[in-house]
Amino acid sequence: MRDRRRRDWTVVIPVKPAELGKSRLEIPGVDRVALARAIALDTIEAAAQVARVVVVTSDPTIDAPGIEVVVEPAPRGIATAVADGLATIPRDRRAVLLGDLPGLQPEDLAQALELARETRLGAVPDEERHGTTLITAREGDLPEAFGPDSWRRHLAAGFLELPVPSWSTLRRDVDRADHLVGALGPRTSAVLGRVS
Ligand SMILES: Nc1nc2c(ncn2[C@@H]2O[C@H](COP(=O)(O)OP(=O)(O)OP(=O)(O)O)[C@@H](O)[C@H]2O)c(=O)[nH]1
Numbered sequence: 001m002r003d004r005r006r007r008d009w010t011v012v013i014p015v016k017p018a019e020l021g022k023s024r025l026e027i028p029g030v031d032r033v034a035l036a037r038a039i040a041l042d043t044i045e046a047a048a049q050v051a052r053v054v055v056v057t058s059d060p061t062i063d064a065p066g067i068e069v070v071v072e073p074a075p076r077g078i079a080t081a082v083a084d085g086l087a088t089i090p091r092d093r094r095a096v097l098l099g100d101l102p103g104l105q106p107e108d109l110a111q112a113l114e115l116a117r118e119t120r121l122g123a124v125p126d127e128e129r130h131g132t133t134l135i136t137a138r139e140g141d142l143p144e145a146f147g148p149d150s151w152r153r154h155l156a157a158g159f160l161e162l163p164v165p166s167w168s169t170l171r172r173d174v175d176r177a178d179h180l181v182g183a184l185g186p187r188t189s190a191v192l193g194r195v196s
């Protein structure tokens with residue numbers, strides 16, 4: 001029962017083609033394209049353990065068992081990708097998760113989705129509280145505002161902060177090399193030559 005209740009959320013994850021993704025993540029000796037792909041797949045596979053997952057991408061290598069893929073003809077920006085994904089799912093219990101959380105623990109997403117039942121629009125900031133990693137809508141519109149300084153803009157748009165702990169892995173997005181700390185998913189660890 002508990003598992004069924006969790007999976008009644010649908011999570012849209014937009015993912016740029018790996019060739020273009022994670023452009024700020026140059027690490028000497030590491031294949032950036034492989035790293036970008038691994039980061040996205042670790043995020044997707046963790047999310048798929050606790051929710052229905054719809055990935056929007058134009059990259060055929062971004063796929064995993066049990067997920068649905070909305071094929072983008074070409075990357076046209078995050079807003080268009082999110083809109084394409086949201087258009088394919090029912091208008092209740094839906095969320096958008098960014099695809100750059102390679103240390104995501106499924107339980108942390110499950111906890112946030114449980115908290116999201118208490119508010120119409122919920123959101124989780126990244127550790128620096130500049131960006132946003134997850135937005136949720138219990139029902140109705142989901143007015144995303146991803147992009148630079150998105151946390152401030154999501155709050156202004158009426159999203160309420162979901163009270164996840166400060167140490168939640170949902171808050172640990174990876175944009176720069178110094179963000180690659182702590183436990184990481186198996187694919188990202190393998191590309192970096194670390195033990196997961
Ligand atoms: N499908 C799709 N996803 C996108 C697009 N633009 C951004 N994203 C995704 O949205 C999330 C946040 O994107 P960004 O921070 O802009 O890009 P990034 O690849 O993570 O990192 P940078 O290249 O360093 O900016 C990531 O999951 C991206 O893959 C797009 O045009 N199409």
Ligand SMILES: C[C@H](OP(=O)(O)O)C(=O)O
Binds near residue numbers: 132147175
């Ligand atoms: C898109 C952006 O994410 P970042 O560039 O930090 O991945 C955001 O937080 O809205």
